[in-house]
Amino acid sequence: xxxxxxxxxxxAHPLPLSPDYKSSIKRAPNKPLxxxxxxxxxxxxxxxxxxxxREGDNDLTTQHTGEPIGERIIVHGHVRDEDGRGVxxxxxxxxxxxxxxxxxxxxxxxxxxxxPNFTGAGRTVSDAAGYYRFVTIKPGAYxxxxxxxxxxxxxxxxxxxxxxxxxxxxxxxxxxxxPLFPFDPIFNSVPDEKARARMVSxxxxxxxxxxxxxxxxxxxxxxxxxxxxMENH
Amino acid sequence: MQDSVKPNGITPxxxxxxxxxxxxxxxxxxxxxxxxxxxxxxxxxTGDRVRIEGRVFDxxxxxxxxxxxxxxxxxxxxxxxxxxxxxxxxxxxxxxxxRCGTDKDGxxxxxxxxxxxVPDPDGKPQAPHILLAVFGRGMLRHLYTRIYFSDEAGNxxxxxxxxxxxxxxxxxxxxxxxGKPVYRLDLRLQGDDETVFxxx
Numbered sequence: 001x002x003x004x005x006x007x008x009x010x011x012a013h014p015l016p017l018s019p020d021y022k023s024s025i026k027r028a029p030n031k032p033l034x035x036x037x038x039x040x041x042x043x044x045x046x047x048x049x050x051x052x053x054r055e056g057d058n059d060l061t062t063q064h065t066g067e068p069i070g071e072r073i074i075v076h077g078h079v080r081d082e083d084g085r086g087v088x089x090x091x092x093x094x095x096x097x098x099x100x101x102x103x104x105x106x107x108x109x110x111x112x113x114x115x116p117n118f119t120g121a122g123r124t125v126s127d128a129a130g131y132y133r134f135v136t137i138k139p140g141a142y143x144x145x146x147x148x149x150x151x152x153x154x155x156x157x158x159x160x161x162x163x164x165x166x167x168x169x170x171x172x173x174x175x176x177x178x179p180l181f182p183f184d185p186i187f188n189s190v191p192d193e194k195a196r197a198r199m200v201s202x203x204x205x206x207x208x209x210x211x212x213x214x215x216x217x218x219x220x221x222x223x224x225x226x227x228x229x230m231e232n233h
Numbered sequence: 234m235q236d237s238v239k240p241n242g243i244t245p246x247x248x249x250x251x252x253x254x255x256x257x258x259x260x261x262x263x264x265x266x267x268x269x270x271x272x273x274x275x276x277x278x279t280g281d282r283v284r285i286e287g288r289v290f291d292x293x294x295x296x297x298x299x300x301x302x303x304x305x306x307x308x309x310x311x312x313x314x315x316x317x318x319x320x321x322x323x324x325x326x327x328x329x330x331x332r333c334g335t336d337k338d339g340x341x342x343x344x345x346x347x348x349x350x351v352p353d354p355d356g357k358p359q360a361p362h363i364l365l366a367v368f369g370r371g372m373l374r375h376l377y378t379r380i381y382f383s384d385e386a387g388n389x390x391x392x393x394x395x396x397x398x399x400x401x402x403x404x405x406x407x408x409x410x411x412g413k414p415v416y417r418l419d420l421r422l423q424g425d426d427e428t429v430f431x432x433x
Contacts, residue, residue, distance in 0.1 A: 007432060007433070010374075010432075012243050012245045013373070013374045014245065014373035014374060015373070016374065016376070018373055021371070023248075023371030024371045025292075025371075026291040026292040026295075026371070027292065027297070027369060027371035027372055027422045029423055029428075029430055030292075030423055030424070031427055033376075034396055034429055034430070034431050035432045036396055036432070037354050038354070039352070039353045040313065040351050040352065041305070041313075041351055041359070041362065042364065042433050044313040044317050044318050045305065045315060046314070046329065047314065047328075052268050064264075080240060083239065091268070093256060093257060094256070095255065095256025103255070104255050105251070119265055120256070121255055121263075121265040122256075123268060155247075157247075157249070157250060157253065159249075164317070165364055168303070168366055169246060170247070170249045170368055171244055171246055171247045172250075186373070189373045190247075195242055195245045196245070198241075198243075198245065199244065219244075221240040222243060
């Protein structure tokens with residue numbers, strides 16, 4: 001399979017400068033990005049498989065002696081390309097706050113408790129069909145200093161590789177119908193409403209495990225189209 | 234399951250945020266292991282070993298202590314560790330990828346080899362270069378740039394450098410320190426000496 005990566009697909013992303021998100025003001029380039037053709041350097045990318053991931057790295061609830069506090073959840077879905085094909089053997093890394101909205105990071109100042117049984121980091125590799133699955137704790141919302149009474153909607157950070165270095169994606173997965181969406185400048189930095197909806201997981205009753213854990217589905221769509229599409233439709 | 238679903242677009246990017254270190258670059262400071270280090274070196278790698286180092290600055294010239302940088306490059310023969318590169322890769326265990334978080338003073342460094350020559354889409358040689366992706370708090374999507382080497386004659390004919398105004402090419406060129414296999418390149422996210430970023 002040979003892939004192409006139309007630059008137009010990038011219109012789904014936020015613009016670098018999004019003034020409501022204050023940290024972007026001094027960290028966004030002023031000068032326009034320089035367009036260029038993709039060379040072999042851009043069209044190839046790192047290949048990391050199961051050797052990168054240890055048994056159990058996709059279960060964030062079993063990394064310590066006890067169980068973490070909070071609402072146990074399953075997060076699963078497919079890594080796909082723009083044609084809808086599964087992206088196999090793609091490394092998926094996640095990190096998140098605990099159920100109280102506190103990160104284990106030393107610089108997180110939010111006065112909510114740390115959980116000795118929760119680090120909040122995990123990784124897995126998508127299977128041959130592009131499918132991935134994590135077990136974790138539903139993260140809490142937390143305040144941040146962007147503006148008065150600013151709160152981030154609950155989210156899980158994701159990092160995904162895909163077929164080439166230009167498919168590299170770091171994003172955040174949100175939960176359905178979060179009341180904080182209208183007030184979050186990071187969520188709303190994505191200009192298109194349909195594109196914002198692609199960052200929101202859906203509740204998955206079918207795969208919710210009775211007496212155990214709620215399930216959320218989140219498909220991750222990376223850049224990349226078949227370079228030789230079928231013409232006979 | 235749902236294999237026939239055609240997406241209506243890609244998943245948008247969101248910032249890596251300020252608190253990625255324990256998940257992506259823990260380097261022994263958290264109860265999590267590193268998937269990657271800041272070195273591409275493997276015991277069997279051939280080619281000139283080099284260190285690339287520098288600092289990252291924001292639009293006020295203030296150091297950025299919470300950036301994550303990733304590099305992707307060919308081996309010394311100009312071949313990629315990816316089956317999509319149909320040419321054989323002589324350095325069997327070389328991957329060509331590394332990751333580094335900046336420290337409190339905005340410093341980064343990579344230990345790697347100088348890559349070989351990679352052709353452009355017309356088969357024209359590109360000067361040795363490394364792809365660099367820059368992630369950080371305040372950056373809603375990562376930025377792509379390239380690292381070239383100050384002591385490469387091929388820079389003058391490089392088809393990608395030719396797209397860059399001459400006065401800005403220095404922002405892509407790591408400068409070799411006298412007598413050492415060390416190159417320095419500072420990154421400036423914004424401002425008069427802003428690093429050139431590419432729309433790829």
